[in-house]
Amino acid sequence: MNLDELLEQNGCKFATVAMVDTNGALRGQMVSRRSLAGILRHGMGMAPVTLALDPTDKVLTVPGITDDSADFHDDPLIVDPATVRRIPWARPGHDLMFLSNYGGATAQICPRALLSRVLARAAGAGFHPKYGLELEYTLFDETPESAAAKGYRNLRTATLHPSHDLVLYQALQSEWYQAVADMAEPLRIDLAKMHEEIGGGFMEACIAAGEGLEPADQLVLLKTFLRALALRQGKTVTYMPRWSEQADSQSIHLHMSLKDADGTPVFWDAAEPHGISRTFRHFIGGLQRHLADLTLVFLPTVNAYRRFAPGTFAPPGLTWGYENRTTALRVVGHDPGSLRVENRLPGSDTNPYLTVAATLAAGIAGILDEIEPEAPVLGNGYGQPPARDFHRQMPEAIAAFRASAFARDWLGDAFVTTFAAARESQFDQFRAQVPDVELMRYFDLG
Incomplete structure (x- = not known):
């Protein structure tokens, strides 16, 4: 069955286009079937800042992406049609999901695209x-x-x-x-x-x-x-x-x-x-x-x-x-x-x-x-x-x-530079906090 036949059989009205961020979490958007047709041909825009977020959306400092030089532009997400799945619990017509990865310059720091290159x-x-x-x-x-x-x-x-x-x-x-x-x-x-x-x-x-x-x-x-x-x-x-x-x-x-x-x-x-x-x-x-x-x-x-x-x-x-x-x-x-x-x-x-x-x-x-x-x-x-x-x-x-x-x-240079910077930013954010265990040990008698 080709993709058009699948969409027709499913009665697709909306589908989810998802990508995987640096933390391994799925992020994406629900798009109409009309929009999906263009996205499958040309990709879907998403800002590379998505790869500079911790799980609760704390923004990490990454050169060129979240620092003073960043313009927060979109790069295309390239959909992989072979990855189509159905989301459990969603009713037909709203349950299809496709995985994607970044194209453009952001492909250099996109985890799924990186694995493709190593393979x-x-x-x-x-x-x-x-x-x-x-x-x-x-x-x-x-x-x-x-x-x-x-x-x-x-x-x-x-x-x-x-x-x-x-x-x-x-x-x-x-x-x-x-x-x-x-x-x-x-x-x-x-x-x-x-x-x-x-x-x-x-x-x-x-x-x-x-x-x-x-x-x-x-x-x-x-x-x-x-x-x-x-x-x-x-x-x-x-x-x-x-x-x-x-x-x-x-x-x-x-x-x-x-x-x-x-x-x-x-x-x-x-x-x-x-x-x-x-x-x-x-x-x-x-x-x-x-x-x-x-x-x-x-x-x-x-x-x-x-x-x-x-x-x-x-x-x-x-x-x-x-x-x-x-x-x-x-x-x-x-x-x-x-x-x-x-x-x-x-x-x-x-x-x-x-x-x-x-x-x-x-x-x-x-x-x-x-x-x-x-x-x-x-x-x-x-x-x-x-x-x-x-x-x-x-x-x-x-x-x-x-x-x-x-x-x-x-x-790749781009991935090493950005991943190291993001992890260093995470570490610095935690280093600025005072853990409860330190208060319990040192507040009164330390």
Whole structure:
């Protein structure tokens, strides 16, 4: 069925044209069918300042976009017709949605356009990734209003106790799981599995492995509409990497393998231990060498660095191991079709397009430069000092990203400059605040 036939069959009156901002949030507009026809041909204008907003629309200082030189012009959003979906709960005629990304100069800093460029560069080197994504989140029996009224403390989670894979809680919450599955169908989200995680209300939903932009598109949609589903039920979810001192850390895990131009998996070699080919070793070597420079992509918010407090189940460094969850890079799988690496560094608030692009870039660079990895970790990685580490403080991560020749080569000068500036602006805004914990400790006797 072509697009005109789809619009006619749907009785389309209005459709949503959406793009993904730097934070990974969907933003867009509802347009009439008459307007959609022109937008599909010529694009839809939207100001690049959209990429300089924090989630609550705090404007971040970005050179050329929000500083004194900015004119707040529009650049075109280029619609991808293949991404058409149906919005759950909307009636036919009003339920179609299309994803888009910036064209024009703003394409250089647009996350979806950036991933497209990295995928094309990898394909030019003869490699095509297959990847899936796991999203961790916490579900609360709270509305946004009730959570705010409590100062986001002493919140009621959807389940009381830590309950990893506990069928009791999955059965208790069967209506939620079923609603998520029903929601995913019209959105064309290929859910592979869902389960309880290691905290009260802590859950995980996994996107099945796919190719191109599709799995990243799906995770963006999942994050947006999981939150919408919760709000419709009088609940709320958070993707904060660390939402309380008592909660464990929340992350997005990226599973990735590579095929060559003929579709043959290149990570597998039956003659090598665990089937890990020379190409796969070099991919891991590239991750170990370059992920430190890219820390800011994987840990893009002030809160993201709280995920690595002592006692949390977060990566101890840029280590790797076979079937070892105490490393940042976990090799998993047992045959050509399943062998892959899991990047466990990204927090749950990362932008999926940027996470995939940065991981793929580092790995491909490792193959091209034939980078050998450090020795794999055997046993518990938390008790072994890592040979390589990521940046543990946001200012260090900003400085490293800004100075990285590798990041500028693969992600582009414009993106590195603007993303580093936006994250620095976010950090400075938080640095100007006085946290409650400082008042409690120092006000009377400090």
